[in-house]
Amino acid sequence: MTTTVPAGSLRPTTTTRTTVDIPPVGAVEITVADRDRSQPFLLLHGGGGVATMAGFADLLAERTHSRVLLPTHPGFGTTPRPDALHAVADLARAYVALLDRLGLADVTVIGNSFGGWLAAEIALLGSPRVSGAVLIDAVGIQVDGHPMADVGAMTRAELAAHSWHDPTRAPAPPPGAAGPGPDLQALAAYSGPSMSDPTLLDRLRELHLPVHVIWGESDRIVDTAHARAYAGALPLARLTILPRTGHLPQLETPEELLGALLDD
Amino acid sequence: MTTPLTVTRIGHSCHLVGFGATRVLTDPWFTTTATYYPGEPVASTVAALGHVDAVVVSHDHYDHCDLDALVDGGFDLGTPLLGPGTVTPIAAAKGFRDVRTIEAWQSEDVGDLTVTATPGRHGVHEVTFVIQAGGRTVFFGGDSLRIPEQDEIPRRFGAIDLALLPTNGLCIRPMNLQQVVMNAEQAAELAAVLRPALAIPHHYAFTSGRLGDRLITKSDRDPRHFAEAAARLAPGVAVRLVTPGTAVRLP
Numbered sequence: 320m321t322t323t324v325p326a327g328s329l330r331p332t333t334t335t336r337t338t339v340d341i342p343p344v345g346a347v348e349i350t351v352a353d354r355d356r357s358q359p360f361l362l363l364h365g366g367g368g369v370a371t372m373a374g375f376a377d378l379l380a381e382r383t384h385s386r387v388l389l390p391t392h393p394g395f396g397t398t399p400r401p402d403a404l405h406a407v408a409d410l411a412r413a414y415v416a417l418l419d420r421l422g423l424a425d426v427t428v429i430g431n432s433f434g435g436w437l438a439a440e441i442a443l444l445g446s447p448r449v450s451g452a453v454l455i456d457a458v459g460i461q462v463d464g465h466p467m468a469d470v471g472a473m474t475r476a477e478l479a480a481h482s483w484h485d486p487t488r489a490p491a492p493p494p495g496a497a498g499p500g501p502d503l504q505a506l507a508a509y510s511g512p513s514m515s516d517p518t519l520l521d522r523l524r525e526l527h528l529p530v531h532v533i534w535g536e537s538d539r540i541v542d543t544a545h546a547r548a549y550a551g552a553l554p555l556a557r558l559t560i561l562p563r564t565g566h567l568p569q570l571e572t573p574e575e576l577l578g579a580l581l582d583d
Numbered sequence: 584m585t586t587p588l589t590v591t592r593i594g595h596s597c598h599l600v601g602f603g604a605t606r607v608l609t610d611p612w613f614t615t616t617a618t619y620y621p622g623e624p625v626a627s628t629v630a631a632l633g634h635v636d637a638v639v640v641s642h643d644h645y646d647h648c649d650l651d652a653l654v655d656g657g658f659d660l661g662t663p664l665l666g667p668g669t670v671t672p673i674a675a676a677k678g679f680r681d682v683r684t685i686e687a688w689q690s691e692d693v694g695d696l697t698v699t700a701t702p703g704r705h706g707v708h709e710v711t712f713v714i715q716a717g718g719r720t721v722f723f724g725g726d727s728l729r730i731p732e733q734d735e736i737p738r739r740f741g742a743i744d745l746a747l748l749p750t751n752g753l754c755i756r757p758m759n760l761q762q763v764v765m766n767a768e769q770a771a772e773l774a775a776v777l778r779p780a781l782a783i784p785h786h787y788a789f790t791s792g793r794l795g796d797r798l799i800t801k802s803d804r805d806p807r808h809f810a811e812a813a814a815r816l817a818p819g820v821a822v823r824l825v826t827p828g829t830a831v832r833l834p
Contacts, residue, residue, distance in 0.1 A: 323614040326625035358793040425792045451794025529798035
């Protein structure tokens with residue numbers, strides 16, 4: 320499904336009157352017509368929370384001179400999550416509504432892990448504001464013979480060993496952390512016990528948006544068979560495998576990830 | 584006295600060409616989608632076009648054949664619409680009541696106008712057009728490739744007043760970067776063959792969005808490349824780079 324809208328209607332020119340104060344002159348009213356054709360990014364974090372994406376958001380914004388939006392998924396990081404909000408597709412609709420509210424277009428949606436699954440669901444909604452998606456070590460699909468690692472049963476050390484090519488580079492966990500925190504509860508609420516949707520891969524076969532699938536070669540949470548399955552299903556996909564990289568490229572090899580994103 | 588000839592680019596390959604009071608709309612495109620952006624202002628809505636005597640459509644790609652926008656914008660569906668056989672059934676299905684199928688070297692008269700389809704080639708079936716009225720002749724290149732069959736055009740039509748030429752050399756990445764549109768150099772070569780009094784480039788600002796430009800399309804977005812190539816290859820041809828909405832009156 321392709322949605323067409325009148326040219327220029329997604330981001331109409333907005334004219335505002337702003338008053339500034341410059342002593343000793345005083346108040347000066349300025350009328351400004353604002354045209355915005357920038358190409359923003361919507362950056363979606365995974366189950367590790369917004370902290371796993373904040374550094375890369377800085378890097379992406381600085382290096383591309385772009386607007387980068389990094390939401391905290393409702394329920395993560397002590398933010399509220401309505402009880403009725405527990406489907407990935409509903410969270411996806413919330414983010415498209417956010418893009419409508421902000422009046423953005425030509426948005427590239429980038430997500431890691433759970434955020435990658437969410438990016439795929441956003442792409443499937445057919446919003447004319449979303450021009451492409453980047454799935455980075457995304458969960459969400461089921462691949463025969465390549466089950467996703469059971470992250471819920473892992474100790475932190477085991478989780479790091481599965482998530483990093485070189486676990487010695489993983490940041491030290493905060494002291495005293497034990498048991499599932501609120502982020503894991505929110506993740507479980509959205510993604511369910513299987514952390515996948517058996518219908519997702521088939522739905523992606525009809526998607527006519529460009530999708531860049533980027534994967535850490537050493538990812539042991541969802542291995543590269545998942546990358547190939549995503550890229551194989553998507554009609555307009557590019558697949559990039561990052562060497563010496565695990566499940567969290569934006570933390571382990573951020574420059575290599577940025578380079579892959581920006582390659583022509 | 585010669586008939587006044589004017590052209591106003593609406594955006595991309597969509598122009599309003601005026602032969603005196605007779606107005607022809609080319610390759611209509613008035614909307615955007617998630618992966619098709621004009622990359623330049625679109626100078627008119629459908630409703631603001633005013634009276635149009637004929638529509639010519641070179642092929643059935645969305646950014647040249649945005650008939651839904653014409654229908655939604657209240658365009659007069661009794662207006663004659665001319666195009667190849669891949670376009671006219673679509674137009675008829677959308678409610679256009681006077682559709683005329685023309686393939687290369689076939690002509691149709693619409694009032695004072697004579698529209699002749701001329702050879703084109705693209706990723707899908709495409710024709711170009713020679714549009715004539717009141718002793719004035721305009722070549723419209725759609726987003727065709729440069730092909731040798733186009734060399735026949737000046738032999739059949741003589742002096743050409745205006746050539747509207749695509750220049751972005753569009754390549755499709757998933758098709759091994761297959762080229763589907765003439766590039767600036769090839770457009771200049773065609774200008775040297777057609778020898779119009781004036782050549783105006785079009786079909787260069789369009790983008791597929793940030794990721795689409797990396798994964799789907801590759802194109803040259805700088806119209807100066809055509810001006811530079813035409814100065815070398817077609818030195819007798821005047822070139823004007825025209826932003827949408829600028830009315831150009833030919834001498």
